[in-house]
Amino acid sequence: MASEYSFDVVSKVDMQEMNNAVTQSLKEIETRFDFKGSKSDIKLENDQLVVVSDSDYKLKSVVDILQSKMIKRGVPILNLEYGKIEPASGGTVRQTIKLKQGIDQENAKKMNVLIRDSKLKVKSQIQGDQLRVTGKSKDDLQAVMSLLQGAGLSLELQFTNYR
Incomplete structure (x- = not known):
């Protein structure tokens, strides 16, 4: 049995x-009546989306369609940063629309402070764009997750490498 348990917090x-x-989303835009003849398009380029349409x-509406499809596929919409x-x-x-990958320093520090203020017997450390939490009790780690x-x-946070 391991003496220390750990998990990583990633986004x-x-x-x-x-x-x-x-x-x-593009298939739905093609078939919808209210988009007939419009120049609506969505392009995924590296870590950003470019949405084009006729009017604001x-x-x-295109962004709403995209968000609904993302939710159905389990893609976090909190990680979108709208220009x-x-x-x-x-x-x-x-x-x-930029896709946020990883946890930025500001949010990592906030999470570190939250964990420290919770008085749970765990340690947390920032490792690049993720946060590692270690402790002796699995219950404490699950309390940190919640x-x-x-x-x-x-x-949106995901918890990986739970050991």
């Missing part, structure tokens, strides 16, 4: 599932 977007959500209203809506060529509007899930952070 990642599964790019294959994201690609599937974009593909499904249609752009927001401003800007005019594009051909009388269209464009919005860039604490972090209920903390209301601005990103």
Whole structure:
């Protein structure tokens, strides 16, 4: 039996599932009556999405469709960082949406403080874009998991390498 247990707190977007959500969204846009003849499109480029449509209203509808497909596929929508809506060529509007991968330093520090203030007998340390939590009791680790899930952070958390 191990004397120390640990897990990693990460925040990642599964790019294959994201690609599937974009593909499904584009199929729905093609078949919907209110988008007939519109120039609506979604492109996935590296770690960002580019959404293009005829007007602000249609752009927001495209983003809503994308979010619903992401939720159905289990892709976290909290990890989206929306840019401003800007005019594009051909009388269209464009919005860039960044996909947040990993935990930024600010959120990692907040989580560290939350864990320290909880008075649980665990240690946490920042390791790049993830957080490692170690402790002697599995119950304490599970308490940390539920604490972090209920903390209301601005990103979706996953717990990996539970040992």
